Amino acid sequence: MSGPMFDVRPISGALGAEIHGVRLTELTDEVFAELKRLLLTYQVIFIVGQDDLTPAAHVDFGRRFGEVELHPYLPRLDGQPEIVIIDSERGGKVDVWHTDMTFHANPPLCSILHLVKCPSTGGDTMWSNQYLVYERLSAPMRDLLDGLTAVHAIRIGGSDFASRAEHPVVRVHPETGRRSLYVNRLFTSHIPQLTRNESDALLQYLFEFSEGPQFVCRYRWRPGDVAVWDNRVTQHYAVNDYDEPRRGQRVTVLGDAPAGGEPRWEHYQAPPGQRYWPARVNAVENY
Structure with a gap:
């Protein structure tokens, strides 16, 4: 399956797609519009091979979706306060199904996680x-x-x-x-x-x-991969089956107040x- 600009590979019947052929350091308005469309279609997208993604480009990508959050309590990247550190050796193993920060009046629109260090085996993430x-x-x-x-x-x-x-x-x-x-x-x-x-x-x-498997995709990370998930319609779970270090850098985009029936x-x-x-x-x- 191919999109008009790059290669799109669905990874499960429920949700999720890998995106090949994109450089986030060279992002144009046209490419971003297609990535946003794919996010709405697949709920979580994995943009592979972004080893050269700089913190500044990571934040700029997040700002295309909306206002970027300054997280109130997670550790932040030195010199780039919009980026939080998800480090397995500093409490960064959340092996419980959840949607990010639903305890806020305006939970995040989406999260953008750049994996910079992966264990040799294990450390997958699942989304539903x-x-x-x-x-x-x-x-x-x-x-x-x-x-x-x-x-x-x-x-x-x-x-x-x-x-x-x-x-x-x-x-x-x-x-x-x-x-x-x-x-x-x-x-x-x-x-x-x-x-x-x-x-x-x-x-x-x-x-x-x-949390049933019929609603889930599971992603095996490689260093440099970037995941973007729609926090309004997904849950995720970090599989805790590894002992080696796992480190990611995450940008979170602020959302709106959830709407539904009265x-x-x-x-x-x-x-x-x-x-x-x-x-x-x-x-x-x-x-």
Whole structure:
């Protein structure tokens, strides 16, 4: 399969494509427009062989998508604060399915990860297509979820940094108009319209269903590869099956407030005398 400018190779039936023949250090408006189209088509794209990508060019590529984030707590590249370091020897192994920073009111639009050092074996990353997850649910389940919201929250270790946001359980993509499931195991705390037991049971089902292999692609990194993923419609998981160093540099592009259907019910209020257990808040070290 080939695009009009370069070679496009899908890597699974669910999502993901390798892009060959692009130099991000020589990016034109025409090539960027095609890369953005491919991102919307495949949800995650892998631009191979970018060994010469400089930090400045990495940031410039991110700025073509939108405003680049200055991350509040991850380590940053010296002299380039827009780039965060993902280092396996400094807490950079997040082997839990998640969507980046859904605990913010405006979670990221996309992330751009440049792998600069890979282990000789292992260290793959998996992504899942949350469009397909939503579309494979039954009609009654989709109808229920369309009327719910979920609280996303985090606390970083023992620090004072914490963030919390409430988003639709089903998100409408602002560019494609398609609906997708928008909860994740790492940051979604509870569904406030339900009792705690109901919320825990429903979320556990959704987490397990959304992580099914039929929705997933798995990528074997090579040094110099760049991955761009649409954070509005994917989850990802870094496979922790290696002992050698693995290091990447990531630029994150700020997004908008997730949009979906209006909640059809008020937040659950426990009757007098019944305790409603407080929300679980994740405590993450060096996320």
